[in-house]
Amino acid sequence: MMPENRLLRMDNVGLVVESLDKAISFFAEIGLELEGRTIIEGKWAGRVTGLDGQRVEIAMxxxxxxxxxxxxxxxxxxxxxxxxxxxxxxxxxxxxxxxxVEDIDELLSRLSKHGTQLLGEVVEYENTYRLCYIRGPEGILIGLAEPLNHS
Incomplete structure (x- = not known):
């Protein structure tokens, strides 16, 4: 039986950082595009998050x-x-x-300019993916997966 209120989509994942500029630069290097940037404040915002006096700059x-x-x-x-x-x-x-991503090694080389640290190593999973975890700016944990297209 299908529920009456069906999920439409996942809208976004949220991260909180100290430096919005550094985070934007890092995620742009991965390949995300800046869709918009603004300040969120006002009583309505605090009512949503439960933080009175909230003033937050966001980048999507x-x-x-x-x-x-x-x-x-x-x-x-x-x-x-x-x-x-x-x-x-x-x-x-x-x-x-x-x-x-298309090429983990190439991306890791570019991300090193952002102070990225590789956790463990790049490994191959079941002849399907090359995988790794990295710490990005401010220690944010990121996973990278490169599909292996074996003919």
Whole structure:
């Protein structure tokens, strides 16, 4: 039996950062495009998030196919009170965002300019993908997957 209220789509994944400019530059290097940037504030915003006096600058970035979005937020107020960026990959809660790319090695070379750190190593999974995890700006955990097209 189908539920009456069906899911339409996943709209975006949200990340909170200290430097919006650095995060935009990093995700643009991966291949996302900046769709827009604005300040969100006002009573309505605080009512949605439960943060009174909220003032946050956001950037919406979109994948080249237009189907997936990443909302990157830098809180101007209230002050940030918790930091999960250094959490290990087995921590509860947010884990990572995974991107499918054409050439992991080439991308890792470009991302090194952004201070990216490779966790572990690039590995091949069942003759299907090359995979790795990296720490991006501010320690954000990112997964990269390169499909292997064996003839």
């Amino acid at each position: 970035m979109v994948t080249p196919d237009g189907h997936s979005r990443l909302e990157i937020s830098q809180f101007l107020a209230p002050p940030v009170i918790s930091d999960h960026r250094a959490a290990p990959v087995n921590a509860l809660g947010y884990l990572r965002v995974m991107f499918t």
